[in-house]
Amino acid sequence: MSFTQRLLVVLAAAALLLGVLMIFSYDIIKINWISFMEIQPSYRAMEHPLPVAARSIPIEGAAYIAGQGAPVNPIQSDAISVERGRVLYSITCIQCHGPNADGNGVVGGALVFPPANLTSEVVQSKPDGALFLSISNGILGADGQIHMPALNENLTVRDRWDVVNYLRTLKASATPQP
Protein backbone atom coordinates (compact mmCIF):
# COMPACT_ATOMS: atom_id res chain seq x y z
CA MET A 1 0.00 0.00 0.00
CA SER A 2 1.26 3.37 -0.91
CA PHE A 3 1.47 6.14 1.64
CA THR A 4 -1.58 7.92 0.16
CA GLN A 5 -3.65 4.75 0.38
CA ARG A 6 -2.72 4.24 4.01
CA LEU A 7 -3.53 7.84 4.76
CA LEU A 8 -6.95 7.40 3.14
CA VAL A 9 -7.65 4.31 5.27
CA VAL A 10 -6.74 6.16 8.43
CA LEU A 11 -8.90 9.14 7.44
CA ALA A 12 -11.81 6.86 6.54
CA ALA A 13 -11.54 5.13 9.92
CA ALA A 14 -11.44 8.49 11.70
CA ALA A 15 -14.49 9.73 9.77
CA LEU A 16 -16.39 6.53 10.61
CA LEU A 17 -15.57 6.91 14.30
CA LEU A 18 -16.68 10.55 14.24
CA GLY A 19 -19.93 9.59 12.53
CA VAL A 20 -20.68 6.95 15.14
CA LEU A 21 -19.93 9.40 17.96
CA MET A 22 -22.23 12.00 16.39
CA ILE A 23 -25.12 9.52 16.40
CA PHE A 24 -24.86 9.55 20.19
CA SER A 25 -24.19 13.24 20.67
CA TYR A 26 -27.23 14.23 18.59
CA ASP A 27 -29.39 11.76 20.52
CA ILE A 28 -30.24 9.71 17.42
CA ILE A 29 -29.53 6.74 19.63
CA LYS A 30 -30.47 7.78 23.14
CA ILE A 31 -29.02 5.89 26.02
CA ASN A 32 -30.30 6.71 29.48
CA TRP A 33 -27.07 6.54 31.41
CA ILE A 34 -27.61 5.67 35.00
CA SER A 35 -27.11 8.83 37.03
CA PHE A 36 -27.70 9.44 40.68
CA MET A 37 -28.39 13.12 40.64
CA GLU A 38 -30.63 12.81 43.67
CA ILE A 39 -27.72 11.49 45.65
CA GLN A 40 -25.83 14.74 46.07
CA PRO A 41 -25.76 17.56 48.57
CA SER A 42 -28.65 19.86 47.72
CA TYR A 43 -31.13 22.23 49.30
CA ARG A 44 -34.85 22.32 48.72
CA ALA A 45 -36.39 25.63 47.66
CA MET A 46 -36.23 28.21 50.47
CA GLU A 47 -34.31 25.83 52.70
CA HIS A 48 -31.30 27.51 54.31
CA PRO A 49 -31.16 30.64 52.14
CA LEU A 50 -27.56 31.79 51.89
CA PRO A 51 -26.71 34.92 53.84
CA VAL A 52 -25.83 37.95 51.75
CA ALA A 53 -22.07 38.40 51.48
CA ALA A 54 -20.61 41.09 53.74
CA ARG A 55 -20.34 44.59 52.25
CA SER A 56 -22.38 43.61 49.17
CA ILE A 57 -25.18 45.69 47.69
CA PRO A 58 -28.03 44.20 45.65
CA ILE A 59 -28.03 45.15 41.96
CA GLU A 60 -31.26 47.06 42.51
CA GLY A 61 -29.41 49.31 44.92
CA ALA A 62 -29.46 49.27 48.71
CA ALA A 63 -33.01 48.39 49.77
CA TYR A 64 -32.31 49.18 53.39
CA ILE A 65 -29.37 49.28 55.70
CA ALA A 66 -29.46 46.65 58.42
CA GLY A 67 -29.73 48.14 61.90
CA GLN A 68 -30.65 51.59 60.54
CA GLY A 69 -34.37 51.29 61.08
CA ALA A 70 -37.23 51.10 58.61
CA PRO A 71 -36.66 52.50 55.10
CA VAL A 72 -38.93 55.11 53.54
CA ASN A 73 -41.29 53.99 50.77
CA PRO A 74 -39.80 55.31 47.47
CA ILE A 75 -42.62 54.00 45.26
CA GLN A 76 -45.59 56.27 44.75
CA SER A 77 -48.88 54.51 45.35
CA ASP A 78 -50.47 54.94 41.92
CA ALA A 79 -52.88 52.62 40.12
CA ILE A 80 -50.06 50.67 38.46
CA SER A 81 -48.19 50.05 41.71
CA VAL A 82 -51.36 48.96 43.53
CA GLU A 83 -52.36 46.64 40.70
CA ARG A 84 -48.89 45.10 40.61
CA GLY A 85 -49.09 44.66 44.37
CA ARG A 86 -52.50 43.01 44.11
CA VAL A 87 -51.22 40.47 41.57
CA LEU A 88 -48.05 39.78 43.56
CA TYR A 89 -50.09 39.38 46.74
CA SER A 90 -52.26 36.79 45.00
CA ILE A 91 -49.11 34.83 44.10
CA THR A 92 -46.96 35.15 47.20
CA CYS A 93 -49.10 35.95 50.23
CA ILE A 94 -52.65 34.74 49.59
CA GLN A 95 -52.04 31.14 50.60
CA CYS A 96 -51.31 32.20 54.18
CA HIS A 97 -52.99 35.58 54.61
CA GLY A 98 -56.09 34.72 52.57
CA PRO A 99 -57.98 36.35 49.71
CA ASN A 100 -59.33 39.06 52.04
CA ALA A 101 -55.94 39.49 53.75
CA ASP A 102 -57.60 38.72 57.07
CA GLY A 103 -55.27 35.81 57.81
CA ASN A 104 -57.59 33.04 56.63
CA GLY A 105 -55.52 31.51 53.83
CA VAL A 106 -55.70 27.81 52.93
CA VAL A 107 -52.22 27.18 54.26
CA GLY A 108 -52.59 29.69 57.08
CA GLY A 109 -55.00 27.48 58.97
CA ALA A 110 -52.43 24.71 59.14
CA LEU A 111 -49.72 26.92 60.63
CA VAL A 112 -48.92 26.83 64.32
CA PHE A 113 -48.78 30.62 64.30
CA PRO A 114 -51.82 32.09 62.60
CA PRO A 115 -50.97 34.66 59.91
CA ALA A 116 -51.66 38.26 60.82
CA ASN A 117 -54.83 40.01 59.69
CA LEU A 118 -53.25 42.53 57.34
CA THR A 119 -56.33 44.77 57.36
CA SER A 120 -56.18 45.12 61.14
CA GLU A 121 -55.27 48.31 62.96
CA VAL A 122 -52.22 46.56 64.47
CA VAL A 123 -50.67 46.01 61.04
CA GLN A 124 -52.04 49.09 59.29
CA SER A 125 -50.74 51.44 62.01
CA LYS A 126 -47.16 50.37 61.24
CA PRO A 127 -45.14 52.50 58.81
CA ASP A 128 -44.60 51.27 55.24
CA GLY A 129 -40.97 50.52 56.02
CA ALA A 130 -41.91 48.16 58.85
CA LEU A 131 -44.18 46.15 56.56
CA PHE A 132 -41.41 46.17 53.95
CA LEU A 133 -38.95 44.74 56.48
CA SER A 134 -41.45 42.07 57.59
CA ILE A 135 -41.82 40.94 53.96
CA SER A 136 -38.06 41.14 53.31
CA ASN A 137 -36.79 39.41 56.42
CA GLY A 138 -39.78 37.34 57.48
CA ILE A 139 -40.86 37.21 61.09
CA LEU A 140 -38.87 35.43 63.73
CA GLY A 141 -41.06 34.69 66.74
CA ALA A 142 -39.94 35.32 70.29
CA ASP A 143 -39.76 31.51 70.56
CA GLY A 144 -36.93 31.51 67.98
CA GLN A 145 -39.15 29.84 65.35
CA ILE A 146 -39.71 31.33 61.89
CA HIS A 147 -43.36 32.49 61.96
CA MET A 148 -43.31 33.96 58.49
CA PRO A 149 -40.60 33.14 55.93
CA ALA A 150 -38.38 35.86 54.44
CA LEU A 151 -39.71 36.62 50.96
CA ASN A 152 -36.81 38.73 49.69
CA GLU A 153 -35.91 35.96 47.24
CA ASN A 154 -39.48 35.79 45.92
CA LEU A 155 -40.08 39.49 45.44
CA THR A 156 -37.73 42.15 44.12
CA VAL A 157 -37.37 45.39 46.09
CA ARG A 158 -39.84 47.16 43.78
CA ASP A 159 -42.25 44.20 44.07
CA ARG A 160 -42.21 44.44 47.87
CA TRP A 161 -43.05 48.16 47.85
CA ASP A 162 -45.87 47.47 45.40
CA VAL A 163 -47.27 44.87 47.80
CA VAL A 164 -47.01 47.38 50.66
CA ASN A 165 -48.89 49.95 48.57
CA TYR A 166 -51.55 47.34 47.84
CA LEU A 167 -51.87 46.44 51.54
CA ARG A 168 -52.57 50.11 52.28
CA THR A 169 -55.65 50.00 50.05
CA LEU A 170 -57.13 47.26 52.24
CA LYS A 171 -57.31 49.52 55.27
CA ALA A 172 -60.45 51.34 54.21
CA SER A 173 -62.46 48.18 53.66
CA ALA A 174 -61.47 46.85 57.08
CA THR A 175 -62.44 49.95 59.04
CA PRO A 176 -65.53 51.33 57.36
CA GLN A 177 -65.86 55.06 57.83
CA PRO A 178 -69.14 56.20 59.39
Ligand code: HEC
Ligand atom coordinates in the same frame (compact mmCIF):
# COMPACT_ATOMS: atom_id res chain seq x y z
C1 HEC B 1 -46.01 30.77 54.99
C2 HEC B 1 -47.11 31.64 55.35
C3 HEC B 1 -46.96 33.12 55.07
C4 HEC B 1 -46.75 33.75 53.87
C5 HEC B 1 -46.52 33.11 52.51
C6 HEC B 1 -46.79 35.15 54.14
N1 HEC B 1 -46.99 35.37 55.46
FE1 HEC B 1 -47.13 37.17 56.36
N2 HEC B 1 -47.32 36.28 58.16
C7 HEC B 1 -47.42 34.92 58.37
C8 HEC B 1 -47.58 34.66 59.78
C9 HEC B 1 -47.73 33.27 60.41
C10 HEC B 1 -47.59 35.92 60.42
C11 HEC B 1 -47.73 36.20 61.93
C12 HEC B 1 -46.39 36.13 62.57
C13 HEC B 1 -46.48 36.37 64.05
O1 HEC B 1 -47.52 36.87 64.52
O2 HEC B 1 -45.51 36.07 64.72
C14 HEC B 1 -47.44 36.91 59.38
C15 HEC B 1 -47.40 38.29 59.60
C16 HEC B 1 -47.36 39.23 58.61
C17 HEC B 1 -47.37 40.66 58.82
C18 HEC B 1 -47.45 41.35 60.15
C19 HEC B 1 -46.07 41.70 60.55
C20 HEC B 1 -46.02 42.85 61.43
O3 HEC B 1 -45.07 43.60 61.25
O4 HEC B 1 -46.93 43.01 62.27
C21 HEC B 1 -47.33 41.27 57.62
C22 HEC B 1 -47.33 42.75 57.31
C23 HEC B 1 -47.29 40.22 56.64
N3 HEC B 1 -47.29 39.00 57.27
C24 HEC B 1 -47.27 40.44 55.28
C25 HEC B 1 -47.11 39.43 54.34
C26 HEC B 1 -47.04 39.69 52.93
C27 HEC B 1 -47.19 41.04 52.28
C28 HEC B 1 -46.83 38.48 52.34
C29 HEC B 1 -46.60 38.23 50.88
C30 HEC B 1 -45.58 39.01 50.24
C31 HEC B 1 -46.82 37.47 53.38
N4 HEC B 1 -46.99 38.09 54.57
C32 HEC B 1 -46.64 36.12 53.16
C33 HEC B 1 -47.35 33.94 57.40
C34 HEC B 1 -47.12 34.15 56.07
